[in-house]
Amino acid sequence: MSSKYPAGRLPEPPSPIADDGDETHFCGTCAFSSACIAAGYDKPELAELQCLVEHVGPFRAGEHIFRTGDPFRAIFAVRGGTVKTRMVDKEGREQVLGFYLPGEVIGLNAIYPEHFPCDAVALDTAFFCRFSFPAMSALASRVPAVQQHLFRMLSKELGTASLLAGDHSADERVAAFLMDLAGRYAARGFSATRFHLSMSRGDIANYLRLAAETVSRVLSRFRNQKLIQIEGRELQLLDPAGLRKIGQALLPD
Amino acid sequence: MSSKYPAGRLPEPPSPIADDGDETHFCGTCAFSSACIAAGYDKPELAELQCLVEHVGPFRAGEHIFRTGDPFRAIFAVRGGTVKTRMVDKEGREQVLGFYLPGEVIGLNAIYPEHFPCDAVALDTAFFCRFSFPAMSALASRVPAVQQHLFRMLSKELGTASLLAGDHSADERVAAFLMDLAGRYAARGFSATRFHLSMSRGDIANYLRLAAETVSRVLSRFRNQKLIQIEGRELQLLDPAGLRKIGQALLPD
DNA sequence: GCAGCACATTGATCCGGATCAATCACGGCC
DNA sequence: GGCCGTGATTGATCCGGATCAATGTGCTGC
Numbered sequence: 001m002s003s004k005y006p007a008g009r010l011p012e013p014p015s016p017i018a019d020d021g022d023e024t025h026f027c028g029t030c031a032f033s034s035a036c037i038a039a040g041y042d043k044p045e046l047a048e049l050q051c052l053v054e055h056v057g058p059f060r061a062g063e064h065i066f067r068t069g070d071p072f073r074a075i076f077a078v079r080g081g082t083v084k085t086r087m088v089d090k091e092g093r094e095q096v097l098g099f100y101l102p103g104e105v106i107g108l109n110a111i112y113p114e115h116f117p118c119d120a121v122a123l124d125t126a127f128f129c130r131f132s133f134p135a136m137s138a139l140a141s142r143v144p145a146v147q148q149h150l151f152r153m154l155s156k157e158l159g160t161a162s163l164l165a166g167d168h169s170a171d172e173r174v175a176a177f178l179m180d181l182a183g184r185y186a187a188r189g190f191s192a193t194r195f196h197l198s199m200s201r202g203d204i205a206n207y208l209r210l211a212a213e214t215v216s217r218v219l220s221r222f223r224n225q226k227l228i229q230i231e232g233r234e235l236q237l238l239d240p241a242g243l244r245k246i247g248q249a250l251l252p253d
Numbered sequence: 254m255s256s257k258y259p260a261g262r263l264p265e266p267p268s269p270i271a272d273d274g275d276e277t278h279f280c281g282t283c284a285f286s287s288a289c290i291a292a293g294y295d296k297p298e299l300a301e302l303q304c305l306v307e308h309v310g311p312f313r314a315g316e317h318i319f320r321t322g323d324p325f326r327a328i329f330a331v332r333g334g335t336v337k338t339r340m341v342d343k344e345g346r347e348q349v350l351g352f353y354l355p356g357e358v359i360g361l362n363a364i365y366p367e368h369f370p371c372d373a374v375a376l377d378t379a380f381f382c383r384f385s386f387p388a389m390s391a392l393a394s395r396v397p398a399v400q401q402h403l404f405r406m407l408s409k410e411l412g413t414a415s416l417l418a419g420d421h422s423a424d425e426r427v428a429a430f431l432m433d434l435a436g437r438y439a440a441r442g443f444s445a446t447r448f449h450l451s452m453s454r455g456d457i458a459n460y461l462r463l464a465a466e467t468v469s470r471v472l473s474r475f476r477n478q479k480l481i482q483i484e485g486r487e488l489q490l491l492d493p494a495g496l497r498k499i500g501q502a503l504l505p506d
Numbered sequence: 507g508c509a510g511c512a513c514a515t516t517g518a519t520c521c522g523g524a525t526c527a528a529t530c531a532c533g534g535c536c
Numbered sequence: 537g538g539c540c541g542t543g544a545t546t547g548a549t550c551c552g553g554a555t556c557a558a559t560g561t562g563c564t565g566c
Contacts, residue, residue, distance in 0.1 A: 089502050090501075091502065095418060095419050108407075109411040109412055110408070111404050111405055111407075112404075112406075112408035112411075112412060117412055137397070137400065137401065140394075140400065141393075141394055141397055141400060142394075144394055147393065147394060148390065150404065151364050151365075151403065152364060152365045153365075154361075154364075154404070154407035154408065155362055155365035155366075155407065157411055158362040158407070158410055158411060158414065159362055159365060159370055165348060165350070165417065165462070166348050166462065167462045209418070209419065209420045248343070249344065
């Protein structure tokens with residue numbers, strides 16, 4: 001570890017902010033980049049994609065990108081920062097549905113009900129690309145690659161919903177959660193072994209259907225077992241293989 | 254209750270088998286019926302939908318419609334009978350992902366991975382409409398109603414995945430499960446208060462992340478409380494409002 | 507600097523549901 | 537018919553994680 005950091009501290013990881021893109025190209029980590037590449041950057045349809053996208057933000061930690069019941073008009077790709085989606089039942093209890101990193105898309109579950117079924121809340125300073133959904137659908141009809149990409153994104157999210165399914169131990173859940181995050185950061189080109197947890201222990205616990213105290217205890221145990229190094233919300237995975245083994249029942253492959 | 258049934262026995266409910274449709278019309282309960290109606294039965298594109306659909310079955314209880322790892326080529330609409338989808342981890346433990354009734358569609362979660370990520374197993378004698386997905390996508394490009402219908406089906410399934418989320422008591426889960434089934438039967442025109450549970454207690458328990466014994470106990474308690482009448486797998490809801498109240502935290506509205 | 511507050515950690519106790527176990531009911535099959 | 541396997545029910549015990557509680561730690565604002 002570099003000596004420019006105080007002893008006992010983890011260095012700040014590189015900030016997970018996606019490239020902004022420029023006037024003719026889209027963000028490298030953008031959820032639609034593969035669709036764009038497949039269609040070819042020079043196709044005239046891409047000019048339309050330029051038209052229907054709008055950069056929004058910044059949102060500060062705690063601010064809502066959308067709220068339950070808002071009419072559905074657009075989906076949002078995270079350009080930078082982190083978001084949680086959550087439902088709040090009528091007794092006021094919160095239920096975290098997921099965390100979204102740069103390059104990932106929120107709002108897909110609002111297509112059917114035509115209203116957002118959940119809140120989206122920024123966990124830190126966050127930026128988005130806003131895609132008008134009617135315009136996106138129209139484009140999808142003309143550009144097969146865009147249609148296919150939408151189908152794939154929807155289908156992919158169906159798969160991830162089952163991460164927290166099953167009756168698994170607290171250790172399994174936490175290990176799988178950390179490895180899932182690591183894989184998603186890696187997929188977007190960020191470090192897979194050292195990153196910042198944008199969400200509180202309470203949010204992690206809520207998402208994993210555990211108590212915050214349990215998450216805290218498991219993380220402490222993992223640290224004692226030299227599986228991770230953790231200091232507040234700065235995390236380093238010391239033994240990814242060991243973590244994968246613990247969480248294997250919940251992880252793909 | 255009709256006297257033609259022995260005392261203490263529930264009568265057989267009407268069999269939930271969807272209309273087969275005929276050569277020019279589709280099944281009334283079909284997952285695509287609304288798309289067809291929106292597009293108009295007389296449109297030439299509908300002739301294409303006729304071409305890409307294929308009636309398959311019957312499958313007997315326990316037979317697989319598809320298996321984990323099978324290449325994804327088609328989605329299946331349940332025409333009659335009931336199906337469970339499940340994942341089996343490498344230790345051999347089963348994880349039930351969902352139950353599908355006539356009019357519902359399985360296989361959507363295979364679009365992204367391009368291979369089925371789970372098994373689909375018939376719970377009783379079951380029939381399907383098989384829709385070639387490449388053909389379906391091509392049609393969706395030309396018929397906006399079909400594209401929109403696919404988006405809506407995918408989005409809808411995203412919403413239902415969160416039914417079993419949250420840490421809820423066994424009573425809440427079972428009550429919500431029964432009311433969910435009732436609503437889905439009602440949506441397809443079957444009785445919402447009297448139906449057959451095609452799945453074993455073990456399957457229900459697995460789906461709800463409970464032990465089979467717990468499901469059995471909860472059902473017995475509900476019977477003692479006059480909320481339901483249950484005899485083996487024949488179920489009658491005596492107090493749907495009471496059940497809705499118990500399961501409200503997991504149910505929409 | 508310090509007060510105030512939200513979040514995190516660690517310990518002690520409790521409880522809902524899992525697990526183990528026994529019995530029972532029901533078909534299927536020879 | 538009788539046998540056997542599967543599934544359902546009910547009871548007894550146990551345990552993982554929730555809950556309650558106390559303390560620690562790091563921001564933010566004054």
